[in-house]
Each structure stands twice: as C-alpha cells, then as structure tokens.
Amino acid sequence: MFDTISQKKFLLTELVKKNLTSKYKDSVLGILWSFFNPLLTMLVFTAIFSMLFGHNIQNYPVYYLAGRLAFDFYNHGTKGAMNSIRKNANLMKKIYVPKSMFAVSSICYEFVNFLISFAILFGVMIITGAPFHPTLIFTIIPIVLLVVLVFGVGLILAVCNTYFTDIGYLYNVFTLVLLYASAMFYPIEIVPSQVQIIFTLNPVYCAMSCFRQCVYGAVPDISMLMYLGAFAFTTLGIGLLLFNIYDKKLVLEL
Numbered sequence: 001m002f003d004t005i006s007q008k009k010f011l012l013t014e015l016v017k018k019n020l021t022s023k024y025k026d027s028v029l030g031i032l033w034s035f036f037n038p039l040l041t042m043l044v045f046t047a048i049f050s051m052l053f054g055h056n057i058q059n060y061p062v063y064y065l066a067g068r069l070a071f072d073f074y075n076h077g078t079k080g081a082m083n084s085i086r087k088n089a090n091l092m093k094k095i096y097v098p099k100s101m102f103a104v105s106s107i108c109y110e111f112v113n114f115l116i117s118f119a120i121l122f123g124v125m126i127i128t129g130a131p132f133h134p135t136l137i138f139t140i141i142p143i144v145l146l147v148v149l150v151f152g153v154g155l156i157l158a159v160c161n162t163y164f165t166d167i168g169y170l171y172n173v174f175t176l177v178l179l180y181a182s183a184m185f186y187p188i189e190i191v192p193s194q195v196q197i198i199f200t201l202n203p204v205y206c207a208m209s210c211f212r213q214c215v216y217g218a219v220p221d222i223s224m225l226m227y228l229g230a231f232a233f234t235t236l237g238i239g240l241l242l243f244n245i246y247d248k249k250l251v252l253e254l
Contacts, residue, residue: 015101015102015105038065038068038069038072038117038120041068042061042064042065042068042120042124045064045068045185046060046061046064049064049185049186052186053185053186053187053190056187056189056190057187058216059128059130061124061128062121062124062125062128062130062215062216063212064184064185065120065121065124066121066208066211066212066215067182067183067184067185067208067211067212068184068185069114069117069118069120069121070142070146070204070207070208070211071178071179071182071184071204071208072114072117073110073111073113073114073146073150074146074149074150074153074204074207075175075178075179076110076113077106077107077110077111077150077154078107078150078153078154078157078171078175079157079171079172079175080106080107080109080110080154081103081104081106081107081150081151081153081154081155081157081158082154082157082158082160082161082167082168082171083106083161083168084102084103084105084106084158085099085102085103085158085159085161085162086161086162086165087102088102098247099158099243099247100155100158100243100247102158103154103155103158103243104151106154107147107150107151107154110150111147111150121215125215130215131217133214133215133216133217135213135214135215135217135218135219136214136215137214138214138219138220139211139214139215141210141220141225142206142207142210142211142214142220142225142228143211145207145225145228145229145232146204146207146211146228146232148229148232148233148235148236149203149204149207149228149231149232149235149236151236151239152232152233152234152235152236152237152238152239153235153239154239155236155239155240155242155243156235156238156239156242157171158243159239159242159243159246162246178202178204181198181199181202181205182199182202182204182205182208183199183205183208183209184208188209200224200227201227203227203228203231203232206221206224206225206227206228207228209221209224210224210225210228
C-alpha cells in the first residue's frame with residue numbers, strides 16, 4: 001500500500017513539473033508570467049473601473065486582485081482538469097495510469113500558480129498602504145473550500161468532456177457568464193437587493209467574498225462558508241464517484 005502511495009505521489013509530482021515546463025518552455029519570462037499576468041490586468045482594470053467604482057470600494061487594486069486570484073484559480077483549474085484526459089490520450093493508451101491523476105495534476109499546477117500570485121497581492125497591499133489584518137489567517141478557510149470545489153467540478157468536467165466534446169465549448173461560455181456573476185471588478189452593492197440573493201447561490205462568489213472579507217479585516221461570513229463547504233464537498237463526492245465508475249472506460253472513448 002505504501003509503495004502504491006509513494007508511486008502515485010511521484011507520478012503526481014512529475015505531472016505537475018511537466019505542466020510547469022510545457023507551459024513556459026517557449027517563453028522568455030517563463031514562470032514570471034504567473035506574476036505579470038494578474039499584475040498587468042490589475043493595472044488595466046484599476047485604470048478603467050476605479051473611476052467608476054473607486055468611491056464605493058476601499059483600495060480598488062486590492063479588491064480587484066483578491067477576487068481575480070480566486071476566480072482565476074477556479075477558472076484555470078477546472079478547465080485544466082476538463083481537458084486533461086483528452087490532452088494525455090496518447091500516454092494513457094500506452095501505459096495504465098489512474099486517469100484521475102491527470103486531472104489532479106492539472107489542478108495542483110494551477111494551485112501552485114495561485115500561491116505564487118499571493119506575492120503580487122501582498123506586494124500591492126504594501127504599495128497601496130493596505131493594512132495586514134490578523135484576519136488574513138482565516139483566508140485558509142475559503143481557500144481550502146475553493147480547492148475542494150475546483151477538484152469536484154474539475155473531476156466531473158474531465159469525465160463529461162471525454163464523452164461529450166461540446167462540454168468544453170459550453171463551459172467556456174459558462175465561465176464568461178460566471179465572471180460577471182461573481183462581482184470580481186464591481187461592488188455587489190450596485191446590484192439590486194433582490195438579485196444579490198442570486199449571487200449568494202454562486203459558490204465562486206461566496207469563495208471570493210469570504211476571501212476578500214479576510215483581506216479587509218473582517219471575519220468571513222459563516223453562512224456563506226457553510227453553503228460553500230456543502231456545495232464543494234457534494235461536488236467532490238460526485239466527481240470521485242464518476243471517476244470510480246468510468247476510470248477504466250475513459251480510454252475507450254479517446
């Protein structure tokens with residue numbers, strides 16, 4: 001059993017390394033794009049939207065970046081997992097590898113990028129004079145629940161996309177809608193109160209909101225965390241169940 005665990009750990013590490021090297025192999029800046037990408041978009045969005053929402057949002061760059069990091073991890077993590085089976089079809093046809101390892105490695109790779117991006121957030125907080133509140137320690141709660149959510153959604157998408165390739169196109173549209181439905185770059189207060197209730201049913205918005213609350217010195221909303229946790233673990237259970245059923249059948253669909 002320990003040999004199996006060790007082998008899976010080694011395989012997972014190598015797959016994550018492969019994702020890191022393959023993405024940046026033709027880039028001059030390489031992994032530094034993990035810093036520059038969110039930073040550059042933050043500068044653009046701050047220049048545009050701070051004029052519209054700056055008076056409603058304290059320290060707009062921190063507000064935007066905190067939401068952006070959480071959303072990007074969900075977006076890239078779930079999409080990476082969704083495409084992982086088809087992307088590694090040739091390897092799976094040659095040797096037996098647990099198919100879930102490819103989805104898991106894609107998510108772990110995006111989580112590494114997410115952690116790297118924290119340096120950008122902290123740097124922007126220092127530059128803009130944002131205080132470092134003790135509640136920052138509580139960010140681990142929405143982050144863990146967001147990780148669980150990404151694993152759950154990613155595993156489900158990986159199976160579905162193997163059988164139905166249209167899932168990928170539909171999900172791209174869905175995440176675009178989700179971007180605007182998560183209040184990433186605007187304050188939730190501009191949305192009518194009756195519509196705000198709908199936002200609270202969006203688990204990604206719940207994760208972003210709780211994360212921002214911790215950054216801004218507040219204790220995260222307990223009801224949001226409970227809803228996010230219930231949604232995330234239910235989704236993870238469904239994803240694990242699907243892989244348990246279809247693990248050996250997926251390669252036949254490629």
